[in-house]
Amino acid sequence: MEFESVDVGGLSSDLRGLRAEFDAATSASGRLGKEAKSAFANITREGDRASKMGQDLQRALGSAFDDLVVGGRSLQDVLKSLAVDLAKLAAQDIFGTGVGGGQSGSTGSVLGDLFGSVLTPNANGNVFAHGRIQAFAKGGVLSNPTLFPMQGGVGLAGEAGAEAILPLARGPDGKLGVASQRNAQAFNITFNVTATDAASFKRSESQIAAMLQRSVSRGTRNL
Template sequence: MASIESDLEGLDVTIGDLEASIGATQAVSAAFQAELQSMQVTMSTAGRQVDGLTRSVGWGLRRAFDGLVFDGMRLSDALKTLGRSMVDSALTQALKPVQNALGGMIAGGISNLIGGVLPFKDGASFSGGKVTPFARGGVVSSATNFPMRGGIGLMGEAGPEAIMPLSRGADGSLGVRAQAGGRAVNVTMNISTPDAEGFRRSRTQIAAQMNRAIARGTRNN
């Protein structure tokens, strides 16, 4: 019995060692896969660079050959032309990553600069290369300069400000238009008069005056 227990304990130890070895093997395999993918990307980039260099060298060789055969160029001048073309091609391929990096840095800097100068709510005024219109209104979240006749204006310096377009009403007045679709208001009026017949004759005029008063109250609200 003791021998069986000893064998089981040894088997557990062996299984534990095997699991540890499998885990280490998986880690090594994952690292190898990552390196392989990185190598593939590098080889693909190098292949494109070699293709570009080959085309450039081929074009330089053809130009030198044409100059030598058709234009009467001396052999030394043709070789100089070929060498200059090869140097230019190699320099162009070598500087391309630097140019791409500088281009990305400049583009990011300009984007950050515009975002800091024009801090509009829900995206800058120049968002994704497009101008955001405020014809239907909007909100400015912080102090922002804007051009105006004779100088520069400042809005949002005391906190968020709303941009509300103006519209002209039926009476010709200019102001902010209220949202339509409000709930109708019912007004009930009880009128007592000793001259019922006179009130009946004047009811049209009284109704018109009441409508004008209600309209003025609605505009003021």
């Protein structure tokens, strides 16, 4: 009877190699499972964000339609109110206060595609215009709803109409206040009053005061 010799050492080496390949396949499978789970979680998150954005947009449009048809408000007022609501939605997404905060800011893009110039994060009168940053160190006017960052969130200006930005400066007393125009041209106001007696002159005082107030108001607006 003949017996074939068995290379036990070679067989052991083959088993170790097979075990190493099995471990590598198991590790790769685990990584693939984690990546698939993470991708699914991201898809779910984006789906939730899109769903909430759609619901918020539907509520804003529905409210605007009710104000127009049922409430009898003018179309201009309704569009202004709608612009404010949409600006808030865009701000929540852009500054990360909405669902899935701090993501891509897709709400502003979607609203801009839907409504064009009615509302975009960089609408005319915003701190951004035509791709450039506008400086307001010397003051200016915001004519449209405008978003601006502030501590703890985002602010909205110009939502109820034009708003002015006025520079501040410290006066001689050290107090901080609205800076007046330097080297402004001085002007004199002269009133010629013709009165026949003291009583008629007394009656003219209120008229003179009103005229003076109107003149000062006009001059202040032109500063």
